[in-house]
Amino acid sequence: MTIAETIQQSIQKALESLNISDVSFVVEHPSDLDHGDYATNVALAASKSTQKNPREVAEMIVNEIKKQVIPEISDITIAGPGFINFTLAPEFFNQSIAEILDHEKDFGNVSAHAGKKILVEHSSPNLFKPFHIGHMMNNAIGESLTRLMQSSGADVTTMSFPSDISLGIAKAVVTATEYYPDQESWNNFISMPDGFKDILISMGHWYVSGTAKYENDESFQLKVKDATNKLFNKIPSRELEVYEFCKKINIEYFEEITKQLGSHFDSYIYESESGEVGKKIVLEHTPSIFTESEGAIVYIPDESKKNLNTSVFINSQGNPTYDAKDLGLLSMKFEIHHPDVSVFVTDHEQIPHFNIVLDAAEKIHPEWKEKSIHVPHGRMSFKGQKMSSRLGGVPLAADMIDAVSEEVSEASAERDIDEKTKSDIAIAAIKFSILRAKPGMNINFDPETSLSFEGDSGPYLQYTHARIQTLIEKGKEQGINSELKSGVEVSELEKIMYRFPEVVELAITEYAPNYIVTYLLEVARSFNSFYGSHKIIDTDNREVSAHRIAIARSAQIIIKNGLWMLGINAPDRM
RNA sequence: GCACCUGUGGUGAAAUGGAUAUCACGACUGACUUCGGAUCAGUUAUUCUAGGUUCGAGUCCUGGCAGGUGCACCA
Numbered sequence: 001m002t003i004a005e006t007i008q009q010s011i012q013k014a015l016e017s018l019n020i021s022d023v024s025f026v027v028e029h030p031s032d033l034d035h036g037d038y039a040t041n042v043a044l045a046a047s048k049s050t051q052k053n054p055r056e057v058a059e060m061i062v063n064e065i066k067k068q069v070i071p072e073i074s075d076i077t078i079a080g081p082g083f084i085n086f087t088l089a090p091e092f093f094n095q096s097i098a099e100i101l102d103h104e105k106d107f108g109n110v111s112a113h114a115g116k117k118i119l120v121e122h123s124s125p126n127l128f129k130p131f132h133i134g135h136m137m138n139n140a141i142g143e144s145l146t147r148l149m150q151s152s153g154a155d156v157t158t159m160s161f162p163s164d165i166s167l168g169i170a171k172a173v174v175t176a177t178e179y180y181p182d183q184e185s186w187n188n189f190i191s192m193p194d195g196f197k198d199i200l201i202s203m204g205h206w207y208v209s210g211t212a213k214y215e216n217d218e219s220f221q222l223k224v225k226d227a228t229n230k231l232f233n234k235i236p237s238r239e240l241e242v243y244e245f246c247k248k249i250n251i252e253y254f255e256e257i258t259k260q261l262g263s264h265f266d267s268y269i270y271e272s273e274s275g276e277v278g279k280k281i282v283l284e285h286t287p288s289i290f291t292e293s294e295g296a297i298v299y300i301p302d303e304s305k306k307n308l309n310t311s312v313f314i315n316s317q318g319n320p321t322y323d324a325k326d327l328g329l330l331s332m333k334f335e336i337h338h339p340d341v342s343v344f345v346t347d348h349e350q351i352p353h354f355n356i357v358l359d360a361a362e363k364i365h366p367e368w369k370e371k372s373i374h375v376p377h378g379r380m381s382f383k384g385q386k387m388s389s390r391l392g393g394v395p396l397a398a399d400m401i402d403a404v405s406e407e408v409s410e411a412s413a414e415r416d417i418d419e420k421t422k423s424d425i426a427i428a429a430i431k432f433s434i435l436r437a438k439p440g441m442n443i444n445f446d447p448e449t450s451l452s453f454e455g456d457s458g459p460y461l462q463y464t465h466a467r468i469q470t471l472i473e474k475g476k477e478q479g480i481n482s483e484l485k486s487g488v489e490v491s492e493l494e495k496i497m498y499r500f501p502e503v504v505e506l507a508i509t510e511y512a513p514n515y516i517v518t519y520l521l522e523v524a525r526s527f528n529s530f531y532g533s534h535k536i537i538d539t540d541n542r543e544v545s546a547h548r549i550a551i552a553r554s555a556q557i558i559i560k561n562g563l564w565m566l567g568i569n570a571p572d573r574m
Numbered sequence: 575g576c577a578c579c580u581g582u583g584g585u586g587a588a589a590u591g592g593a594u595a596u597c598a599c600g601a602c603u604g605a606c607u608u609c610g611g612a613u614c615a616g617u618u619a620u621u622c623u624a625g626g627u628u629c630g631a632g633u634c635c636u637g638g639c640a641g642g643u644g645c646a647c648c649a
Contacts, residue, residue, distance in 0.1 A: 306576080
């Protein structure tokens with residue numbers, strides 16, 4: 001039983017002996033540590049039914065609780081409008097430090113989803129749009145959610161849903177065949193030296209210029225229509241050949257960059273596959289759920305659902321739109337992986353789209369909606385420029401990492417840091433600025449504050465971790481190793497460290513990594529304050545010094561584990 | 575037009591319906607000083623607005639205002 005549950009029970013007992021019933025109350029951490037370690041609003045909640053003033057009720061309850069013996073509690077006070085505050089005994093904190101040191105890597109793992117199967121889909125790329133900073137945002141959140149789910153005791157499968165077929169892609173393919181009309185010029189193009197990245201960039205250009213040309217060029221439109229047919233139906237042709245090649249190198253690139261960002265994908269479902277499945281499902285449920293309209297097949301939501309619009313699932317050409325593709329995806333996810341919870345991360349502009357798809361899906365298979373968790377994310381702006389992949393000119397993820405890494409080099413010129421660490425710091429800076437805000441919010445990446453070792457930043461957390469590492473090593477040199485001593489004054493740091501698993505649990509149930517970020521900052525700040533006011537390595541007072549090293553080591557474990565949950569590495573030296 | 579999301583110090587963010595709205599950056603006072611670039615105390619807010627529910631509202635409800643996004647054959 002946790003200490004919070006113990007307190008909860010003791011209050012319940014007190015209420016029973018006072019004959020007060022039907023009161024709902026909470027036991028929580030007060031916002032201010034001066035108010036103790038736990039607080040309850042029970043007296044405020046009970047004041048109405050007892051017709052007494054809250055402080056009076058509080059006094060009665062406290063008297064009852066004091067009759068029970070709870071060794072972990074050293075003090076109970078009444079404060080403010082009638083809150084009852086509990087202060088924990090020093091032994092409790094020593095015990096919790098011992099627990100952190102003992103569990104080490106596992107500290108923070110909880111059992112919120114023990115025994116469950118969870119599927120996480122994120123970082124879904126578009127084959128002709130290179131991995132840009134929007135994908136990076138999606139990846140940061142998706143990867144962190146993946147790791148949080150792993151920390152929840154679940155069996156986690158990760159997947160990505162590459163957009164490999166669409167009208168837009170056909171436009172890009174036709175544009176490519178216009179640039180390189182015959183086999184020879186195409187072969188020259190793809191074999192050019194250092195071609196990999198150039199090809200990817202060209203693909204992005206084809207996508208953008210193809211979209212623009214389609215607007216008002218009728219002969220181009222006809223070609224695209226023809227190509228769409230060839231691609232959807234896999235008819236052997238130059239278009240299909242160009243397409244297959246581009247698809248292959250884009251997936252290779254995708255795996256490379258997501259690996260650099262710390263992600264791994266267990267499986268892929270392609271839009272070209274889910275489109276077929278989706279189309280079949282839609283046809284099977286027409287006209288019962290879907291309706292024919294102007295040659296297309298559409299979904300018309302119930303009139304009571306004002307926030308949903310009618311949407312086309314199969315266009316008049318007979319091809320599935322992205323609504324049908326996502327419907328097919330849902331069905332495949334459940335058929336292949338049988339998840340208890342299916343999490344997926346997308347840009348927030350897709351919220352209305354998924355509301356429609358899930359509404360239709362619910363009518364086909366209620367669990368498809370019930371078990372799905374849609375986590376939308378906002379957009380990242382960079383130097384004030386809003387990104388929009390359609391318009392081009394979007395910073396690529398790789399370029400951004402390179403640019404930030406360079407800034408790291410400049411900022412730490414006098415320190416000898418290897419390339420891997422530099423990239424760890426750069427990625428930490430970027431991921432931190434994304435994950436500190438709750439998912440769904442737009443964020444503004446400012447390289448200057450994001451790279452600062454002071455203030456709220458990823459590198460600040462990494463730096464705190466690395467500094468503790470040298471402290472511990474320095475202690476070892478002096479023959480002082482981490483060892484707890486009783487009777488040492490309890491620090492503020494200790495009063496927040498034991499809460500880590502609770503924070504993890506909250507982040508998991510809310511699908512919100514930002515709780516971890518906020519908490520880690522609190523730990524780091526609190527450690528720095530501890531560090532500033534206590535001499536940690538102290539050869540004149542070896543026992544207290546050993547105790548403080550134990551505390552520092554605990555903070556280091558929490559920072560490391562927490563950063564891991566954010567998808568951020570914590571180097572020992574930087 | 576309809577729908578969804580967001581509005582918190584100069585800036586960027588935080589706050590399961592709880593106590594004096596928290597933190598960082600910047601600016602301004604002052605203390606202390608370097609186990610790795612600290613740390614500590616203070617100044618900087620009508621939480622967009624008008625009502626409502628509640629013992630208690632930044633948080634929930636209703637109406638405004640402002641910004642973002644989405645509304646059928648693109649994804």
